[in-house]
Amino acid sequence: MARFEGIIPAVTTPFTADDQVDVEALKDNLEKLIEAGVHGFVATGTMGEAGSLTTAERRLVVESVVEAAAGRVPVIVGVSSGSAAQSLVYAADARQAGADAVMCLPPLGYRADPEEVVAFFAAVAECGLPVMAYNNPEASGVDMSAALIERIFNQVEGVVAIKECSGDTRRIPALLHLDGDLEVLVGGDDWALEGFAAGATGWVTGVGVLAPRETVELYDAVLAHELVKARDVYRRMLPVARFDMTPKLVQYFKAAQDAVGFRGGPTRAPRLPLNASEQAALNEALAVLRVGGREVAVSA
Numbered sequence: 001m002a003r004f005e006g007i008i009p010a011v012t013t014p015f016t017a018d019d020q021v022d023v024e025a026l027k028d029n030l031e032k033l034i035e036a037g038v039h040g041f042v043a044t045g046t047m048g049e050a051g052s053l054t055t056a057e058r059r060l061v062v063e064s065v066v067e068a069a070a071g072r073v074p075v076i077v078g079v080s081s082g083s084a085a086q087s088l089v090y091a092a093d094a095r096q097a098g099a100d101a102v103m104c105l106p107p108l109g110y111r112a113d114p115e116e117v118v119a120f121f122a123a124v125a126e127c128g129l130p131v132m133a134y135n136n137p138e139a140s141g142v143d144m145s146a147a148l149i150e151r152i153f154n155q156v157e158g159v160v161a162i163k164e165c166s167g168d169t170r171r172i173p174a175l176l177h178l179d180g181d182l183e184v185l186v187g188g189d190d191w192a193l194e195g196f197a198a199g200a201t202g203w204v205t206g207v208g209v210l211a212p213r214e215t216v217e218l219y220d221a222v223l224a225h226e227l228v229k230a231r232d233v234y235r236r237m238l239p240v241a242r243f244d245m246t247p248k249l250v251q252y253f254k255a256a257q258d259a260v261g262f263r264g265g266p267t268r269a270p271r272l273p274l275n276a277s278e279q280a281a282l283n284e285a286l287a288v289l290r291v292g293g294r295e296v297a298v299s300a
Contacts, residue, residue, distance in 0.1 A: 045103065210262060
């Protein structure tokens with residue numbers, strides 16, 4: 001039985017005007033996402049600006065997400081760091097808060113070789129929660145091949161899933177054809193339909209924080225084998241979704257949240273607000289999403 005099926009937004013972390021974690025806005029966003037039909041949350045990932053949060057702030061975010069979910073959907077907590085020891089600190093906080101699983105990149109700041117990657121995940125898996133390994137070569141500097149992921153899955157009992165974000169659609173079927181019951185989730189917004197069509201069980205999504213109904217509609221259409229409908233939804237979503245694979249994904253998606261009725265708000269330094277041309281590009285993408293007179297996100 002799959003643990004991580006469907007649409008799993010990687011949620012943003014709203015901040016107040018005085019740069020504190022805005023728990024009220026965070027919980028308000030999450031309630032709207034649940035109302036839209038999403039199937040889970042990832043907290044303290046890249047979209048959540050985890051690298052800009054203190055350990056105490058990360059703990060507050062995780063506790064708030066778990067409280068907001070209230071057992072209705074699973075909560076997966078990003079614990080990526082430069083060492084297994086630090087990731088285990090984050091994972092311990094996640095477990096104490098009541099999270100369901102953790103998600104982790106290979107060690108940050110160091111291009112680990114395969115032996116080191118396996119050892120790293122073996123150490124992280126000691127946290128006692130199910131582990132979703134996360135392959136994002138752009139973020140970690142390490143591209144975990146299907147063969148390496150197979151090694152991790154076979155040798156590390158706690159690793160049960162892989163979020164695949166290499167952008168290579170051939171990876172999804174390669175991973176699904178491995179022996180065992182490894183869950184494979186697509187991790188890039190601009191190849192979600194391809195990933196689902198290949199057999200991915202879930203989608204850890206950025207665009208889902210601003211267009212949750214559309215992402216759920218896409219998932220449901222694929223499950224129902226309604227390919228024409230899925231393509232139409234995907235076509236409207238793609239211009240916004242493509243911002244996911246850019247360095248400014250957080251700025252784009254927070255600004256988009258503000259535009260459609262969620263509470264995105266400012267990002268933390270070193271991230272700066274979108275400039276005029278970037279905002280114009282976002283507005284054009286949102287206009288495509290609204291094609292046909294349909295409203296998006298919370299107003300759908």
